[in-house]
Amino acid sequence: MIAAASVPLALQLRQLRKVYGQLVAVDSIDLEVFTGECFGLLGPNGAGKTTTIEICEGLLEPDAGSVALLGRSWRTQATELRQLLGIQLQETTFSEKLTVAETVALFRSFYRRSLEVPAILHLVQLEEKRDARVGKLSGGQKQRLALACALVGEPEFLFLDEPTTGLDPQARRQLWDLINELKSSGRTILLTTHYMDEAEKLCDRVAIMDHGRVIALDTPRRLIASLGVEHLLEFATEGEALDLASLRSLQGVRDVSTVGNLTQLQVAELHRTLPALLEKLAERGAPLTELRTHSATLEDVFVSLTGRHLRDE
């Protein structure tokens, strides 16, 4: 990529590997994250996302390979690096007896350069909860507190490990808005998620991980476009299963597969395929019991690459 070569690298992973006993958690990964982009690691639970991000954060030692973060190495410049990073871990429980402001003030004290407590609470919209005990916060507020602690040192590089896992849809959307704002301030962000919509919404580029390997890497748009389809059409009928070959010949169909009891058509032009399908079913006298259609997503990219759904495991 010639255009990208002019953008400095914020993070470079070379042949990164981590093994736990029999399990190869991270299997010789190469990755590059450009300065100022929001990069997503997308994959099912157990794909190696958290292990990868924790190696980048200097919390885990890789068994092999190298990490260059902001042009520095964890081996020799750890103290300096810590000052430049903002880190949100998966499932941190802050002390329930402290208030929001006390927790942020504690983390603030660790940084040489930092935002004032009111400024950071304003940024994550927790001003009203300033004096509330952490134990009394909702899930979304706790995540925003975690974000506040990650941001208080004005980091150049922000790590977010599953930032919206376990949140209700409204809280997730609120957090997305916040992360989008952070992106516009020019920070580099590496986030992990197993929500394809989150990766599509937030990330400039996405690496899809499975079993410790990167199986696809590009912008969300291009990954979806690589499927060559715009829509997915799934249906079920009464009676005998239809002949897949005859469906493949329908107008606009790229591919046919069965997922469970559903027949799935990958479709380029839904407005042509759907009438043709209905006609064919009427001919056969096979009434529909189920019919649905959606635009292609990163989930479909994952399914087409692995034959599994993201949330199967």
Next chain:
Amino acid sequence: MSERTLLGHPLYQLTKIRFLEFWREPEAVFWTLFFPILLAGGLGIAFRNRAPEVIKVAIVERGALSQIIAGAVASNPGVAAEVDDEAIAANALRAGKVALLVIPQSVDRVTYRFDNSNPDGRAARSLFDDSLQRAAGRRDTVNVTDQQVTEPGSRYIDFLLPGLLGMNLMGNGIWGICFPIIDTRRKKLLKRMVAAPMSRVQYLLSYLLSRLMFLVLDVVLLVGFGHFVFHVPVRGNFAALLLICFISALSFSSIGLLISARLRTNEAASGVANAVMLPMWVLSGVFFSARRFPDLIQPLIHALPLTATVDALRANMLAGAALSSVGGPLAILGAWLVVCFIAALRLFQWR
């Protein structure tokens, strides 16, 4: 660039949150501060100075002879004698209800039956015999004046209170460190803290410092209670007493850090902490003098931090010893402090 005031210093912030976390847990505050007072109060009442004990004696029923003997010792307030049937009296001796069995043989001959290994038995024999011989006409040839000691500083409560103070320093030092650390580790907060540019030495130091803040309250409450309720003396310098407590609290806290360096559950910590403390509860002379143990293990006993603490506290409070004369125990505590802190820092599991 943010200014580094004292309030913005990480060590201050870390120590402050330790303090707040503890202070906002009312049960912990109660058990830490008031339990030792309840204990001292209870024991003080149990061992308060009573009138001299009356020793019970049984005289075997031999008709008039027994009555004469009973009458002869009736004037001695230290002895309570009753006349019983032989079988009943023998049972009373066996059950420990009486310390001495008196069997009249003739007007000028009695037999005493008692357990010679029991101090009460020997005392009863001597007291009873004295009274009986005097009543029979024996003359004392030496003039004796008794001076009884009930002065503060030499009673059991005086011995006990410094011991309790030491035990309290140990318990609070070890429990007060282990539980919060393990809780922080289990919540993955510890991992989050080291993901930030936090100094690990400062993190561990904050635990020691927060212990010191409570220490002042602890010592003042317990010593004050002992002083005003039981008149336990503080003959040494109070500042020196506080310094002994400081050093002791620091070394127990660093033992606490070492215990919690790698453990992940409170159950494991309870087990290990009890295993560490139990020998000291028994050996270090909290409730009775450590000198009762064999000479062979005395060097070991004196190397224990609780023994050093209790020795130094008693020397200060009861004997009014100067700080220089408790240099030995303080050096032992200092060694525990340094060695355990360094070992904890090396072994500490931050994830």
